[in-house]
Amino acid sequence: MVLVVDIGNTRIKCAVYEVNTYIDSFVFEDSNAQNKFKNIFTTYPKIKDLVVSSVGKELDFDLKSLSKSITIHVVSHLDSFPFQNKYATPKTLGIDRMILASGATLLYPKQNRLVIDAGTCITYDFIDENDHYWGGAISPGFRLRYESLHQFTAKLPLLTFEESEIFFGNSTNESIHAGVVNGLLYEIDGFIDGFKKQYENFTIILTGGDTVFLAKRLKNTIFANSNFLLESLNQYFQYKIKND
Template sequence: MLLAIDIGNTNMEFGVFSGNEIIASFRLVTNRDITSDEIGLFTSQFFQENSLDRRDISDIVIASVVPQVMYSITNAVKKYFYNKVPLIVGDNLPFDIVNCYDNPRDVGADRLVAAIAAYKKYGGPLIVVDFGTATTFDAIGPAGEYLGGAIYPGIKISMDALFTKAAKLPRVELVRPASVIGRNTVTSLQSGAVNGYVGAVRNIVSLMKREMGGDVRVVATGGLAKLVGDETDIFLAIDRSLMLDGLYLLYESYQKKQGRMAP
């Protein structure tokens, strides 16, 4: 079995693969001060509750955009998974994608991993919209090459900034109100947040499709993908497992190049 770990700015997602299928997954809040023992104990409890044996994990692959967590996560892996040395995307696990960015190192590992998975699953050309801490729009060409993209403040970041800077505005739940015209402060904030964000996403996708030309597919992923996806028909699919699937595909490609079969 393979343990895939995606470390984002907001959450760390752990997925256990048997063959090419995810059989179990869980998330932890990304805490830059978390210790290796905290990660190890959470993971051990998860394995126990799902009747999984840590000794059955043959390899571990990690993608991270949070360098501060890497010391703890790699030490947790070695300590709680019997001295396994993890494969780290962009380090000892190379990206299997043509990267057209001016400086390829500037692209976050998460964006490239999602691009690889989306192209493999849906074909190209396509746009991947990832609703995370930031909302990223990534363009993938017809041959699977990474063309570039756009980065937009995440909807939660936007609302937190509004709450912080405007003394009389409360925090609100991110749901679509019954009407665009809010009748109180809460529904007015919800209308602006959800409807405004959907409009921004539609516009950026439309402009990117115009530049790319042809029949461009659009796929959404990330924690808030369904919130926006329910309000628009621009997405071919809402795929919450895209990052973990991408990690498996990278690992599978690496194993084949090494003359080995993925577990």
């Protein structure tokens, strides 16, 4: 039994798998991580492998201290991946993006893939049909856009994301929501259209915390899977077992 762990910018997400069968998942804050992990190991004592992907943050406790029976695998740039990395600065490529690229490569073989991860940042990752990873783009997600409008202006209020259908606003608050939400939707559709003009046999995978909201409003056809990073972590681990 495997526990895959994604340590993100704002939350920790985990999932339990038995080979490729999904069992359970959890989402929690850093401040409550130690107790949550204890509960997971108590609930699923058959967990033997723990696979960790992190954007760079470290836990303030030792996971090994919670269960003596587990083997911890921390994904790093030194590992082998199921794609050829053509990124100009491969050591600066985020582990989370490499895991997403691995999942796309393994789950959608022999096609061009664009993975869009909508979280704190929006990341776009392109892997061609020959399993070459070429890079993509990074832009601010919903929260960062709202915060920047407030922090870098004198009078604009700090708003939080709302599932708005507003195309244009007739108040300051509505105008901010219209600009942030529609701006992000147009950005994502624009990136997808640009890739589609250059490549055929194309698959788009949308994931991240805002997947459900975005998937209902994007004009392009996509595969929406909010847990694609966790699924990709498990797929990557199964790949590593077979190829080590």
